[in-house]
Amino acid sequence: MAAGDAFDFSPGAQIPLSGASGQTAATQALASAAYRDGPVDELLKANSDWATSEVKPPRVSLFEPNLGEAFSRALQLRVLGGGRKPLIQSFGLDPQPVVEHCLAASRIRKQRDARLTLIMAVFGLLFLPGVLIWLGGFQLRRMLAGAQNKRTGALGMALLTVLAVAAVVFLVKLPFSGFWAFYVRAMLIAPLIGGAWAKVICERTAKDLRDRWSGLLAGGGVGAKIPEAVPRNPGETAAEQLRQSLERLTAEQHSNVVFYAGPKGILGMGTRWGSWQLAEELVPADPEKDINPFRSWDVIRAVHDQLRLLERGPLHTGGFPTPDVKHWVVSPIGEGAKAVSRPEGTEAGAYQIGGAELQKICNEQQFGSGDRHYLGVQFVLWDGQLVITLLITVTVLHKTLRIEVTGHALGPVHPLFLGTPSPRTKTTSKTIKFWETRTRQLPIVHAREVVRLAARAPLTYYPPLLEYWGGKLVLPEPFGLRHAWADKPWRHRFMADDALRATTPVLRVVHQAALRVLSENGVNTERFGNRASFLSGAVQDPTPRQADVYNA
Template identity: 60%
Template sequence: MATFALASAAYRDDEVGKILEANNEWHQSTVKPHRKWATIFRPNLGEAFSQAVVSRTLGVGRKPLIQSFGIEPQTVVEHCMAANHLRKERDTRLTAVMVVCGLLFLPGLLLWLLVFQIRSTVARREDKRAGALATTVLVAVGALVVLFLVKMPFTGFWAWYARLALIAPVVGWFLAKRICESTAKDLRERWTGLLSGSAVGARVPESVPSSPGDERAERLRQAFGELRDEQASNHLFYAGPKGVLGMGTRWGHWYLAEDLVPLPSQRTEEARSTGSLSMDLAKHLVPAPEVASFQSFDLANVIERALGELHKSPLNTGGFPQPDVGHWIVTPVPAGAGAVSRPSDYTAHRANAKQLSDICNNQQFDKGDRHYLGVQWTLWDGQLVISMLVTVTVLHKTLRVELTGHALGPVHGLFMSKPAAKTRTVSKSVRFWETRTITLPLVDNDEVVRLAARAPLTWYPPLLNWLGGSLTLPEPFGLRHAWAEQPWKHRFMTDDVLRTATPVLRVVHSAVIEFLKEHGVDTSKFDSRSSALSSAVQDPTPRKADVYDA
């Protein structure tokens, strides 16, 4: 559902500024405003969103993307391309109308565009009388046009051309209105279908090779392959207070840290119990016990196997679904970083087992990447992503096993809204103290003019963006976390997040203690500390654990 909710934005016809409502605390989109004299070229939400997402995810030389846990980013991008294709077909027909009815009669076209531009500017003022004034301007110009047609100041060819120059743009407007209404209806049906759960496929003709040497289709295939590789990458980025990018902020953390003390040898215990040796003599005659050597990655693998069994239960009562368990490499980046980068020695953006073990065993202090073992659940049709990360470090004689909780909430409610009929409340003509609601056309006059004026310029997007403005996506960009809300506003989602901590913590601690016993470690202090944490975690409280109040 989260995938289709984001994909539906490609078909929306709201004002582009509405997407700013979906900004969250850490990731904020911005809208580059249009030129003051070029409001007629402004994009709507669907046009700006589709163009921005496709350029950001498939553009040549783009910056790396953040993983979108809980959704399928390729599906969202394909719907953006499908929406662009539908609009491109519409703009092709509108361009033909503009050439025949506009370019050939340019003076009349410029006159009508100027009138609509003035009307649009006046109508957007906060003054309540602006709408009436805008309509008055249009009616006045229409009257002057009729007067000009009746009493022409000159004769001959130019007289007939002047008449056609005034009439042809109006004829083109009627043709353009039919074209715009047809496409708008199709876009709205796809918008509704995605949010209703019906099978709405994304038609992307560009991805189908038209010939064996079609370079465009091959570039698109490679771009989608790069997108899939980045989505499957095991390389994450920790952006300070923003948390792990793509996983959400850290809401809780628990530490198990004790010294690695070896178990007393059996000979020492026998000597002490029989009293045949003094304590000092036993130390000299009996070899000192030692902890069996192990590495951090060995313990991480044991914890990984234990976490893989979380979906099993002694009772047949549902419980956890099958979790996704894996090793991650995490790179620290500043909270205000505008871009991230992945090492060139990763194969398909993934660190191999050797690189994972080297970082886990060696990079536990000072600068460098860190190793995390993660268990993750994608719930509520992708609207909730719960991630629990485990780190294992050994400094001197102290073993530290840390568990942190991360939660990524649902996509903003803006993306869940279905299309509604355009209405307006007006006063009744007789009983003026009462009001009634009237249904407006799906595509009004201003929208037809806007689309017709934009159509010829869609072939060169930079110019169109310069005139009408564009949408700037939050960086570092990932489709899922860019418009995610906190899960704490939803009671059941909050329950799911908080209930996860206790069983995961106990499974991790059990695996750690069993592993230490096998390696000759005295686990009495670990048992005590684990019991204390097990009691405390039963009442976890979500908080901003990455915001340190020092």
């Protein structure tokens, strides 16, 4: 590798590990959004307290995207686009498969749009006046139908019916004959033939997308296929850039720098719901001797070693899974900040801060401005739906040593992403036995949807123009897949219990390790021990609080 080349963070050949299976539910739930249909406004219901997405309304409703189209386009542009902003880590899921499924869904739709564009070219260019008449009729109906006004919708259908009857009457008795008579008849009939052909294509694609949607939520499904991300020759710069963008996404996911946004808490980890502090004076155990000099890092290192043994217990009763114990650097940003910045330089390789720089932050940046060091123990439970993070920080100011443990919890993804595709049916009363009903299966794609897809197809080759006329989804900033659409865990009884139960043993392990270091360095631990005993009882209070909100 040349001296000026950037380091390649590609993990190479990957073997699925058993621990990766714990994050499949949240990952597949968000990935399924790429294949969904339905109105894009449904996604606004999934906004969380940490981030709020928006939908820019269409200028022409005939060109508006559905949920899956808008989600895939917005996520690709935000994560893989040029000059993009840094991302917030998505704890509890793997963001790369989500993005790959968005690319795969877009690829399927591009193949469908290519066929629809061909149909529009054959039937639209040759019989353009007729196509414009039919499209105008459907657009008029969409404008009059609205979202909730059924009476206006019935009016729109009546106008469309009148238009069709007028067209038939006009065809039967034309004011002219010859070539133009045949052309006028053909221009009104040809779009119907093209529409029937387009409906077959749309039905086939919709079935494929729905199968992938339901397969992901069932825990399996077809893997995302994105051959455009694999360069086949040195000249394929677009494929190489896409591959590097996916690798950058993985590197950002493993960064140990997180961002504190005031009352919103640490982005990606959730708000701080509990805080327990042990702060006592450093007094020598022997009045005739001084305390052996030690630093905050010495305490943190001892706590780190003990937290890695949390899954071991005296009884064989299951208990903790293997925790993820990691050193974190927390950077403060404003509550309304729209962007974050990742660390750069020789001390921040692969978006990580470690080594001497990490120890310096831990030992010296304890007061005033600057980043802060935290030791975190994180549990990813419920197949990635619940993320429990407990952060430990040690500070020494004058003769007072403070050990603080804070609890953070991020709940499951919004139920919107867990909904399976439902078939379109229509229930009617029987003619003779009117007290009985008959349920009829309807096509997946109705006529209005076929017209929308056919009208959008030629514009999909230039997305900015399509977004200008059809609107788009605007993702919240700073953006992270997990916290943007996460619920709080307190509405789920078992998840809330897990978050509360994890605190007590972690707090006791932290205090035991810290007391041992203090005792080894000649510190009188009597007051520390008494305070630790008090906190051990206080932590059992089963009430989560808003610890990030300070009431004046």
